[in-house]
Amino acid sequence: MTIVANKHVARVGHEFAAAMTADTPIIEIAKMVSRLASALDKQSELTEQLAMENTILLTPENWLKHSEEGAAASAIAEGNGASEDEALLAGMKAIIACMQPLATSAAIAALREEATEAAFNSDKHAALCDSAYVSGMQAGWSFGVDEDVTGFQKSLEAYRKPMREAWRQLRESNGAQS
Numbered sequence: 001m002t003i004v005a006n007k008h009v010a011r012v013g014h015e016f017a018a019a020m021t022a023d024t025p026i027i028e029i030a031k032m033v034s035r036l037a038s039a040l041d042k043q044s045e046l047t048e049q050l051a052m053e054n055t056i057l058l059t060p061e062n063w064l065k066h067s068e069e070g071a072a073a074s075a076i077a078e079g080n081g082a083s084e085d086e087a088l089l090a091g092m093k094a095i096i097a098c099m100q101p102l103a104t105s106a107a108i109a110a111l112r113e114e115a116t117e118a119a120f121n122s123d124k125h126a127a128l129c130d131s132a133y134v135s136g137m138q139a140g141w142s143f144g145v146d147e148d149v150t151g152f153q154k155s156l157e158a159y160r161k162p163m164r165e166a167w168r169q170l171r172e173s174n175g176a177q178s
Contacts, residue, residue, distance in 0.1 A: 012039040049103035057099050066098040113171065 016032040056062060063070075073094030077087040 012036050046103070046107060050107060053103045062099060063095055066095045069098050070095040 013036055016036050019032060020029060070091035074087040074091035077090035078084075082090065
């Protein structure tokens with residue numbers, strides 16, 4: 001499993017451990033175990049898809065399927081004065097560009113979405129904004145808001161809420177298209 005997958009499963013496991021006490025009803029424990037198992041299954045499935053895709057991409061047959069594109073790119077590179085090695089490299093890059101790894105693309109898109117969403121909801125993001133504000137104030141910049149960091153943080157909230165809502169709507173519309 002990848003580092004991100006491990007972190008996801010670990011996060012679900014930590015939620016499970018934090019929520020469980022001696023007074024936790026058995027039905028709640030069962031639900032938490034089910035969530036943990038689902039998270040692990042999801043990450044295992046993604047890992048299998050990526051491994052299978054990687055195996056397929058590395059086969060000589062797959063490279064040969066796109067040999068015409070590679071030959072064309074090599075010819076163009078040679079025509080532009082590239083050395084033999086540079087032309088070969090251009091051909092290989094063209095072949096690689098033709099191979100569309102769907103599972104990998106989906107995984108990367110999911111990571112980007114997660115990272116973007118995390119930035120909108122992150123306390124770290126707010127802390128960085130506070131830091132930037134304080135640094136700016138020390139440098140003598142006027143932002144047109146309270147000089148108090150708390151006031152600045154509150155002024156940011158007016159922008160963060162619509163951004164979160166827009167991001168949620170975008171996610172929902174992308175989910176409806178899938």
